[in-house]
Amino acid sequence: MNTADEPTPSASDGAEGADRREAGDASADGGEGSPETGREAIVRAARRAFTLKPYAEVTMRGIAAAAGVSPSLIVKRFGSKEALFNTVVDFRPAADVLFAAPLPGLGRHLVLTMVDLRDRLRGDPLLRVVFSLGIEDERTLLRARFREQVTDRLAGVLTGPDARLRAELVAGQLLGLGATLSLHRPDGATAHTSAERLADLYAPGIQHLVDGS
Numbered sequence: 001m002n003t004a005d006e007p008t009p010s011a012s013d014g015a016e017g018a019d020r021r022e023a024g025d026a027s028a029d030g031g032e033g034s035p036e037t038g039r040e041a042i043v044r045a046a047r048r049a050f051t052l053k054p055y056a057e058v059t060m061r062g063i064a065a066a067a068g069v070s071p072s073l074i075v076k077r078f079g080s081k082e083a084l085f086n087t088v089v090d091f092r093p094a095a096d097v098l099f100a101a102p103l104p105g106l107g108r109h110l111v112l113t114m115v116d117l118r119d120r121l122r123g124d125p126l127l128r129v130v131f132s133l134g135i136e137d138e139r140t141l142l143r144a145r146f147r148e149q150v151t152d153r154l155a156g157v158l159t160g161p162d163a164r165l166r167a168e169l170v171a172g173q174l175l176g177l178g179a180t181l182s183l184h185r186p187d188g189a190t191a192h193t194s195a196e197r198l199a200d201l202y203a204p205g206i207q208h209l210v211d212g213s
Helices: 014-023 035-052 060-067 071-078 081-088 092-098 103-121 127-132 140-157 163-183 195-211
Strands: none
Touching: 035 060, 035 071, 035 081, 035 127, 060 071, 060 081, 071 081, 092 103, 092 140, 103 163, 103 195, 127 140, 127 163, 140 163, 163 195
16 A cells, blocks of 8 residues: 555544554654554554544554654554555454353453453453444444344353343444443543442343343
8 A cells, every 4th residue: 555645634534543652652652663552552542543433544644653653664553544444444353352250240240351351452342333423334333243242142052031132232242332431431420439349339230141141
């Protein structure tokens, strides 16, 4: 991909300005000198860009500016915009961790893991799918991948009646938790409540759906 042909993003662009605020200072996040944290900054910026804009309007330069890195670093790490997009729409790494617990304790595990992932990734691992609702372009792939890699996967391991319905409702509960934690940060009660306490209050409802009782 010839990133030199792409327009330089405006500093006043709202979505990419939000990207820059979320990704933070490149030097604080490791920048180009840190493969892991630099990659995370790129992926975070790309998630926002691809969920808030049509695919054709997203540029490598814009993502680079939001992540605080150079466009050449993105090309080096991912190869192309298409490859970066495919990384963004992959929910399997999050699903692997979220569903890594026996069914009898899955509800509590889901809540604790969601909180942990949000802290480690500095962003919600699932919530980006919500921003793709109602969009009829490449971002529809986001919803298809979410159903396949999260909802369908969970439905396949649940036992008892209405497994698909219960899986969809569990997914909705997780998205609701993520939205609540995002909505009320940094000064809300949820932001000042321990993960264990959140699990005490929130996990029983999820576990009821898991059990199907």
